[in-house]
Amino acid sequence: MYNKISTISFTLRIWALMALLAAIAVFAGIYFFEEELPIQALVFIYIGTSVFSIPALVILNIFGGNIRDTNKTCKQKLIQFFRLLFIIVLLYGVGIALLIQLINFFGSSGEYLFIYVFFGVTCGLFLLSFISILLLWKTTCSYLDPYNGFYYTPSQFFNTSSTTKNTINMEPAHLQPQQPAANNRTMIKGFITGGLILLMMIPTLFITSLIDEREARQKEIVKEVSSKWATAQTLSSPFLVVPYSYTYQGSDGKNAIAKTNLILLANDVAMTVPVPAIFALLSSPKILFEPVNVIVAPSRFRIATSEK
Structure with missing residues (x-):
C-alpha cells in the first residue's frame, strides 16, 4: 500500500x-x-x-x-x-x-x-x-x-x-x-x-511580563490589606453621659446654677473576639486575612464627674 x-x-x-x-x-x-x-x-x-x-x-x-x-x-x-x-x-x-x-x-x-x-x-x-x-x-x-x-x-x-x-x-x-x-x-x-x-525566545518575554505583573499585583494587594487590617487598632469601651445642674455661690456672694455632665465609666469590660479566616478576592491573587469583630459588654460602672 x-x-x-x-x-x-x-x-x-x-x-x-x-x-x-x-x-x-x-x-x-x-x-x-x-x-x-x-x-x-x-x-x-x-x-x-x-x-x-x-x-x-x-x-x-x-x-x-x-x-x-x-x-x-x-x-x-x-x-x-x-x-x-x-x-x-x-x-x-x-x-x-x-x-x-x-x-x-x-x-x-x-x-x-x-x-x-x-x-x-x-x-x-x-x-x-x-x-x-x-x-x-x-x-x-x-x-x-x-x-x-x-x-x-x-x-x-x-x-x-x-x-x-x-x-x-x-x-x-x-x-x-x-x-x-x-x-x-x-x-x-x-x-x-x-x-x-x-x-x-520572543513569546517567553510576554509570559515573563505576565508573571511579573501578577507578582506586583499580589504584593500591592497584600500591602493594601495589611495597611487596613494589620495595623494597631484603638478599642473604646462604652460610657454613659448624664447631664445635671447644681447650685454654687459665686464671688459676689450670690447663688448661681451651673450645668455639667455626670460620666459613668465601665469598671469591668468583657470582650469577645471571633476571628474568622476568609479570603479577600481582590483581582486574581487570593489573600488570606482575619477580620476581627469585637463585642464589648460592660458589667459595672463607676461614677466620675467632669465639669465644663
Missing part, C-alpha cells in the same frame, strides 16, 4: 495536536492551582501555544523530509524523529529556564531554579510530543515509510526482539539514499536553526 503524505501536511498535524495538548495542560494547571477559568479561555491559550510552537513547526519542516528520505527501516526513522523532537523540546527547556533564571522570579529561594524549570519544561514537552506521535501513529509511520509504514504497529516499535534483518528485507529496493548535501547547505540550515532558537 502506497500512502505518500507531504511533509507540510504531516508537520501541520503534529504541530496542531501538540499545541492543543500543551494548551489543555496549561489550562488545567491554571484551573486547578491558580484560579478558575471559563472554558472559553482554552481557545486563547491554544492560540498562544500555537504561536509559541511555530519555530518547532519550521524545524520539523526542515529536517522531517531528510529523515523520511533516508534508506532506513521505519523503526530507525522513528527513532531519528524522536531524537529531533527531543532536541526541539531541549531548546525550549533551555530558553525558558534561562529567561526565568534571569528575571529571578522566585527570588533568593530559587537556588536550583534553572534545573527545576529546565527538567520540568523538557520532560513535559517531550511527554506531550510522545503522546502526539502515539495519537497520530499511522500518519507518522505512513509519512516515514509510504509503502509499509501504515501496517507498522507500536508493539513492533517497542519490541526488542531481533527482527531487524526481516524488517530490512521488507524495505523496497527502489528507495535510494539521499545524496549528501553540500557544506554550504548544512551551514545555511545551521543559521536557520539558530535564528529559530532566538525566535522562540
Whole structure:
C-alpha cells in the first residue's frame, strides 16, 4: 500500500495536536492551582501555544523530509524523529529556564531554579510530543515509510526482539539514499536553526511580563490589606453621659446654677473576639486575612464627674 503524505501536511498535524495538548495542560494547571477559568479561555491559550510552537513547526519542516528520505527501516526513522523532537523540546527547556533564571522570579529561594524549570519544561514537552506521535501513529509511520509504514504497529516499535534483518528485507529496493548535501547547505540550515532558537525566545518575554505583573499585583494587594487590617487598632469601651445642674455661690456672694455632665465609666469590660479566616478576592491573587469583630459588654460602672 502506497500512502505518500507531504511533509507540510504531516508537520501541520503534529504541530496542531501538540499545541492543543500543551494548551489543555496549561489550562488545567491554571484551573486547578491558580484560579478558575471559563472554558472559553482554552481557545486563547491554544492560540498562544500555537504561536509559541511555530519555530518547532519550521524545524520539523526542515529536517522531517531528510529523515523520511533516508534508506532506513521505519523503526530507525522513528527513532531519528524522536531524537529531533527531543532536541526541539531541549531548546525550549533551555530558553525558558534561562529567561526565568534571569528575571529571578522566585527570588533568593530559587537556588536550583534553572534545573527545576529546565527538567520540568523538557520532560513535559517531550511527554506531550510522545503522546502526539502515539495519537497520530499511522500518519507518522505512513509519512516515514509510504509503502509499509501504515501496517507498522507500536508493539513492533517497542519490541526488542531481533527482527531487524526481516524488517530490512521488507524495505523496497527502489528507495535510494539521499545524496549528501553540500557544506554550504548544512551551514545555511545551521543559521536557520539558530535564528529559530532566538525566535522562540520572543513569546517567553510576554509570559515573563505576565508573571511579573501578577507578582506586583499580589504584593500591592497584600500591602493594601495589611495597611487596613494589620495595623494597631484603638478599642473604646462604652460610657454613659448624664447631664445635671447644681447650685454654687459665686464671688459676689450670690447663688448661681451651673450645668455639667455626670460620666459613668465601665469598671469591668468583657470582650469577645471571633476571628474568622476568609479570603479577600481582590483581582486574581487570593489573600488570606482575619477580620476581627469585637463585642464589648460592660458589667459595672463607676461614677466620675467632669465639669465644663
